[in-house]
Amino acid sequence: MSPLNRQRMKLLALIMLFxxxxxxxxxxxxxxxxIPDERTAHGELNPDVPRLADWPLVEPRPAIDRGDWxxxxxxxxxxxxxxxxxxxxxxxxxREAPRVTRLRLGPAESALPGEVLGEWQEPPGWRDGGQLWLLDPQGQAVLSYSAGVDPQDVLADVNHLLRMNSDPATAPSDT
Structure with missing residues (x-):
């Protein structure tokens, strides 16, 4: 093989590499x-769940910071x-914990640290006892979990959503 052909072969191999x-x-x-067609979230999408502002909760409504999951x-x-x-x-x-607020719905004597208490006025039809919901900062239910869900599955979903949705307070401004 001549040196010219060898150089051409190297160039062709380099082009093929890219x-x-x-x-x-x-x-x-x-x-x-x-490409996998299945979803990766462990929870279920449930569009029937209304926004948090529309939930039938006892007044005064729980105080949840705006912008929190x-x-x-x-x-x-x-x-x-x-x-x-x-x-x-x-x-x-x-370090992502301040972006999430826990809301316990139901009778409770005292709240754990970082927890907000709320109570149903009347249990809604879309509720299933012992259920868990992950709500976005606008109050829309993103994922629903049935009672007895593995906390590691929920943790994986929450971490993924927090990673994909940056914190607006720490995001660089355009100005």
Whole structure:
């Protein structure tokens, strides 16, 4: 092989090194090959759940900071273990914990640190006892979890959502 042909082969190999990943990515996207179709969230999307402002809660309504994500859980009695479990999950968020408020719905003697108490005026039809909801800063339910959900699954979803939605207070301004 002549030196000129060897140089051409090197150039062709270099072009292929950069072209093959681009072509394979285009084929994957265009023909949906190797792209998972299933959702990655552990909770369920439930569009029937109204905004937090429309929930039938006893007045005065719980004070929740504007811009906070809300982890609302329904207590059907004797839920101190559940409250402690969600408190531990809140602590596991680390530096992201101030962006999340826990709302305990149901009878409670006292609130755990960082927890807000609320009570139903009347249980709504979309509620299922012991359920957990993750609400965005606008009060819209993003995910719903049934009673007995694994806290690690909820933690993974909350971490993912907080990572994908930056904190507006720390975001750089455009001015």
């Amino acid at each position: 072209a093959v990943p681009l072509v394979s990515a285009w084929v994957m996207v265009e023909f949906r090959i190797g 809300v982890l609302a859980f329904d207590c059907v009695g004797g839920c101190e273990a559940d409250a402690d479990q969600w408190w531990r999950l809140h602590r596991a968020l680390g």
